[in-house]
Amino acid sequence: MxxxxxxxxxxxxxxxxxxxxxxxxxxxxxxxxxxxxxxxxxxxxxxxxxxxxxxxxxxxxxxxxxxxxxxxxxxxxxxxxxxxxxxxxxxxxxxxxxxxxxxxxxxxxxxxxxxxxxxxxxxxxxxxxxxxxxxxxxxFLVKELRHLSVESAEQRLASYLLELCPVVNNPAVIELPAKKAAVAARLGLTPETLSRVLSRMRKAGLIEVEQRTISIPDPLALRRWAGGH
The missing domain is CATH 2.60.120.10 (Jelly Rolls)
Structure with missing residues (x-):
């Protein structure tokens, strides 16, 4: 020290x-x-x-x-x-x-x-x-535990990404704070599930992924998409 x-x-x-x-x-x-x-x-x-x-x-x-x-x-x-x-x-x-x-x-x-x-x-x-x-x-922690127990994988990941957004009514570029495996563990998901959900979000045009950098052109659209799951 x-x-x-x-x-x-x-x-x-x-x-x-x-x-x-x-x-x-x-x-x-x-x-x-x-x-x-x-x-x-x-x-x-x-x-x-x-x-x-x-x-x-x-x-x-x-x-x-x-x-x-x-x-x-x-x-x-x-x-x-x-x-x-x-x-x-x-x-x-x-x-x-x-x-x-x-x-x-x-x-x-x-x-x-x-x-x-x-x-x-x-x-x-x-x-x-x-x-x-x-x-x-x-x-906050009680709210997080409730989310992990009732939300789908799509909802968990979408909520997490939206929390990282500086604003939710404009395009945003965010950086995952840790490796994807750590983020998956934080959300109570397997790394494979996290990758599948990211892929679905990308195919839906909701995000672009470049390693740990994620671009979200319309955060509100991401929120609506998650609500459908």
């Missing part, structure tokens, strides 16, 4: 979790934060390990992986650059609920839980803001 970068403060301030933090408090937290560099496939933490930090992605991507009762693993979220993750353990305590692994060369900022909690205990208004953000995140 190495000393944190000079721009770590501004990166944290851009997140909703730290947007209201005074500069002095943020700098106090950063004095004990560190950068961690990972290679492709390296494990940052494992499921059920004691939680003592949470993280901000500075470069690369992180896969959050959960183990099913059958022993199989599923990617439940793909964490991208400038995203915070594992912050919920600050309030839940105990252990990490998932395993975090690097998808390619990745650098994260490791933020110590003990100091984070100490600061919050002195600032109850900040604590309320943290809880509000986590509540919103929980609602």
């Amino acid at each position: 190495e000393a944190i970068a000079d721009n770590a403060s501004s990166l944290l301030r851009e997140t909703s979790l730290f947007s209201a933090w005074p500069e002095a408090l943020l700098n106090t937290l950063l004095t004990q934060s560190k950068k961690v560099t990972l290679g492709s496939g390296d494990i940052l933490f494992v499921e059920k390990a004691t939680a003592n930090a949470f993280y901000l992605v500075l470069s690369g991507r992180i896969h959050l992986i959960a183990a099913a009762a059958t022993g199989q693993e599923k990617i439940v979220e793909i964490i991208q650059i400038n995203d915070l993750f594992a912050e919920a353990v600050a309030f839940l305590g105990g252990c990490y609920p998932v395993t975090a692994a690097a998808d390619g060369p990745t650098t994260v900022l490791e933020i110590p839980l003990a100091l984070f909690l100490e600061i919050l205990e002195q600032k109850p208004q900040l604590m309320r803001q943290m809880l509000a953000r986590l509540s919103m995140r929980l609602h």
Whole structure:
């Protein structure tokens, strides 16, 4: 691990979790934060390990992986650059609920839980803001689980692509945030199913695919197409 970068403060301030933090408090937290560099496939933490930090992605991507009762693993979220993750353990305590692994060369900022909690205990208004953000995140995850349980493969993929669109009423070009196999796992699909659905969308004139770049000429048409499935 190495000393944190000079721009770590501004990166944290851009997140909703730290947007209201005074500069002095943020700098106090950063004095004990560190950068961690990972290679492709390296494990940052494992499921059920004691939680003592949470993280901000500075470069690369992180896969959050959960183990099913059958022993199989599923990617439940793909964490991208400038995203915070594992912050919920600050309030839940105990252990990490998932395993975090690097998808390619990745650098994260490791933020110590003990100091984070100490600061919050002195600032109850900040604590309320943290809880509000986590509540919103929980609602999002519940919505995602419902989608995975009732939506068809076409609906799952269309919804995912539309989430990546900056706007839904104009043509868009998006970049998949991970390899297609990881995206398929994130959506609860096999890679083969993902390829078939992409092919059907392409034949319908809804998308153009060039490796991980996807062009969507009419996002609203894609939404209507998915609704028919």
